[in-house]
Amino acid sequence: MLKKVFKSKQAVAGLLIILIVVFIAIFAPWLAPNQPEEINPAKKFTGASLEYPLGTDQLGRCIFSRLIYGARYSLGIAVPVLLVLAVISLLIGTIPPYLGGRFDQLFVVVSDIFMSFPPLLVVLSLVGALGQGILNIMIAVVFSMWVWFAKVVRSYVLLERKQGYIMAAKIAGCSDLKIITRHIIPNILPALLVYFSTGIAGMILMISGFSFLGLGITAGVPEWGAMLSSGKAYLYSHPLLLVYPGLFILFTATGFNLFGEALRDIISPEEV
Amino acid sequence: MLSVKNLAKQYTCRDKKGRKTIVKAVDDVSFILEEKKSYSLVGESGSGKSTLARLLLYIEKPTSGQIKIDQLDLAKMSTRELRNKRADIQMVMQDGQSxxxxxxxxxxxxxxxxxxxxxxxxxxxxxxxxxxxxxxxxxxxxxxxxxxxxxxxxxxxxxxxxxxxxxPKFIVFDEAVSGLDVTVRKKILDLLLRLRDESGSSYLFITHDIDVAMYMARNILIMKDGKIVEQLENISSLTEFKHDYSKVLIRSLPPRTPGHRQVKI
Incomplete structure (x- = not known):
């Protein structure tokens, strides 16, 4: 599979973009020319210069430095949230459909109840209740999204548990737990990896969207969505304040989407 | 010794109008498999052979009746005991790949x-x-x-x-050689016969092919519509079958030479 990934131009392009963003996030302190939160009222809305490569915003903060630090927030929120979602969905999404019968019915009923609330609504009310803060937005996103991931896991488990090798494993003396961990999960993992990696792009957009709405991330934090939000007041006078963070969001989301969809193209022919 | 008594398995299906109908996949089946002997179970598609195999392995629970291995009732075992009991009875399924x-x-x-x-x-x-x-x-x-x-x-x-x-004491072969071409099938069958003689396990061959059944065992069970219609021990020729359905099965064997064809082309 790894060989095929490196053969696919799309996957390599996506991977390259992801690596660039990860690199920027890790080495932000060295790459950024200025402190991202340093306010300089004397130099509001300056154009590009050597000191400020992309100019300054309405408070005289270096836009370029803020964009670079923004990668930390986007990845730093999206990736852990996705990992937590992956673990939760693998725990909750495998056992009920494997056991079938009433367990599965109960799971479907509960997940349908959760799915009937749009994620935005859940996040809005949870952030309202928990208060602002990066950890709270992460909790809210996990709480609103787990059911969608678990449902996807369930559908793969349903396909897999009818396979002959599951019965063969049972005959060979495997316990149910062993069948789930040794046989079902390894076989559905490639398909799930695809789903999770395309999910990251959605997660980044979602986080940016929430911070654009002013949810979770407090003002002044150099998050791309928050930058968009504060820039929108200057749409006509200084449109670049919106263009830069917009481009960064687009760039990152494109990277994960390209990579995820290339992975899907690589894996799905084997599945069918 | 594996003994099966009044074993039955029913499935409820819904027909086109949504009414419940009961399908008797296995219907009041009783037989005994002794150790160190081989058996063949013959039946057409849909006669309940594979269901019976799954019941013997206790992967599916029977609707009624009982299965005993060495006088121990499988229905009374806990999940763990049952799992350990599978060391005594194994199965080879039809499709090797899946x-x-x-x-x-x-x-x-x-x-x-x-x-x-x-x-x-x-x-x-x-x-x-x-x-x-x-x-x-x-x-x-x-x-x-x-x-x-x-x-x-x-x-x-x-x-x-x-x-x-x-x-294991028993191995169930559920259509173990269908889907293989003739030469490979012969090799596998011979391999099985040799392994059986070496190990002393008791084999149950489930097949739709009376030729294969006769080749593999002297003790034959004939199944139709979920019931065992005929059970013969130590048979030596096809003429020993008495039941009408068994005779139909034998008559349906392909002729050895074109001259024996019943329908002329």
């Missing part, structure tokens, strides 16, 4: 029952797996491969190795 986990190497597939039923060291495990693979006449190199890299006959041999790995 009964092997596509992500596991052949070595791990064969070692799986050993790891589950016996507590043996890695070294001993390796020795046994290698002995098994040569018993089913496959090269050792196969052990590092994945199931899809093997041919149908090789996959079948791997599933056989898996079933015999823990020396």
């Amino acid at each position: 009964s092997l986990d596509p992500s596991l190497k052949i070595y791990d597939s064969i070692a799986e029952p050993l790891r589950n039923f016996l507590k043996i060291s890695k070294k001993e495990e390796k020795r046994r797996v290698e002995a098994l693979i040569s018993k089913v006449e496959l090269p050792l190199a196969v052990l590092d491969r994945l199931p899809h890299q093997l041919s149908g006959g090789q996959q079948k041999r791997v599933t056989i190795a898996r079933a015999i790995s823990i020396n």
Whole structure:
């Protein structure tokens, strides 16, 4: 599979973009020319210069430095949230459909109840209740999204548990737990990896969207969505304040989407 | 000794109008399988053979009736006891490819029952797996491969190795050779006969092919519509079958030469 990934131009392009963003996030302190939160009222809305490569915003903060630090927030929120979602969905999404019968019915009923609330609504009310803060937005996103991931896991488990090798494993003396961990999960993992990696792009957009709405991330934090939000007041006078963070969001989301969809193209022919 | 008494399995289905209908897949079946003997179960498609096989392995629970292995009732066992009891009765399924986990190497597939039923060291495990693979006449190199890299006959041999790995008292072969071409089928059947003589396990061959049934065992059970219609021990020729359905089965065998055809072309 790894060989095929490196053969696919799309996957390599996506991977390259992801690596660039990860690199920027890790080495932000060295790459950024200025402190991202340093306010300089004397130099509001300056154009590009050597000191400020992309100019300054309405408070005289270096836009370029803020964009670079923004990668930390986007990845730093999206990736852990996705990992937590992956673990939760693998725990909750495998056992009920494997056991079938009433367990599965109960799971479907509960997940349908959760799915009937749009994620935005859940996040809005949870952030309202928990208060602002990066950890709270992460909790809210996990709480609103787990059911969608678990449902996807369930559908793969349903396909897999009818396979002959599951019965063969049972005959060979495997316990149910062993069948789930040794046989079902390894076989559905490639398909799930695809789903999770395309999910990251959605997660980044979602986080940016929430911070654009002013949810979770407090003002002044150099998050791309928050930058968009504060820039929108200057749409006509200084449109670049919106263009830069917009481009960064687009760039990152494109990277994960390209990579995820290339992975899907690589894996799905084997599945069918 | 494996004894089956008044075994029945019903499924409820809904017909086009949504009414419940009961399908009797296995209907009041009783028989006894002695140790160190071979049996063949013959029946047409849909006669309930595979359901019966799954019931014997207790993968599905019967609607009524009982299955006893050495006087122990399977229905009264806990999940764990039942799992350990599977060391006594194993099954080889029809489709070799789908009964092997596509992500596991052949070595791990064969070692799986050993790891589950016996507590043996890695070294001993390796020795046994290698002995098994040569018993089913496959090269050792196969052990590092994945199931899809093997041919149908090789996959079948791997599933056989898996079933015999823990020396079970009974092995059920559910259509074990259908889907293989004639020469491969003959080789596999001969291999099975040889393995049976070496191990002393009791084999139950489930097949739709009366030829295969006669080749593999002297004790024949004939199944139709979920019922055992005829049961013969130690038969030596096709003329011993008495039941009408058995005679239909025999008459349906393809003629040996074109001259024996009933319908002329």
